[in-house]
Amino acid sequence: MYEQIVAYGLSQKEAVKDYPFGAETLVLKVGGKMFALLSEKDGISHLSLKCDPIIAVNLREQNKAIKPGYHLNKKHWNTIEVDATFPLEDLYSMIDHSYELVFKSLTKAQREAITMRIRATDL
Template sequence: MYKKLESYCLRKKGAVSTYPFGPSAQVFKVGGKMFALLVEENGMPAISLKCDPVIAENLREQNKAIRPGYHLNKQHWNTVTVDGSIPQSELYAMMDHSYELVLKGMTKAARSAIEDRLV
């Protein structure tokens, strides 16, 4: 599943993969801003994603695999343990939401430069 998550992140327009925190934490950025952090915990992937604070709290209440972002702003980030309890489509929707929030926070010029890319 790790490779599927990695591949999904990299399919986002303008997405790049970096390792600023060492070889065990893969960070996905768009326009220089992080939208996902992928690690392996106890043999399972865990992905940290940006999230609207109200939605973040609701997600945490609904699923114990979702917790406040580990080493991140707990109001705006969730860490999701990918243990099979969350359907892949919902996980991808959370990843999309994170990417879109990061794009939305950029200047119009930066956002246009990314959105106008062919790939």
């Protein structure tokens, strides 16, 4: 499942991998800002994603595998303990949401540059 999560995260516009916290924690970024942190231990992936604070609380109430962000701002980040039973569609939706929040937080110039590069590659 780890590889599927990474592949999906990297499918986001201009997403890149980084390892600023060491080789065991993969960070996915857009425009130099992180939108996902991923590690794996004992077959369980831990995925931290940015989230709207109201949605974050709701997700935590609905699923015991979703907790406040580990070593992150607990208001704006969730950490999900992902095992084989966690629905990939739900993860993908949360990755999309995190990416969108971070993309929107980029400067207008950064967003436009990314959009222009995407359009250029579509030609």
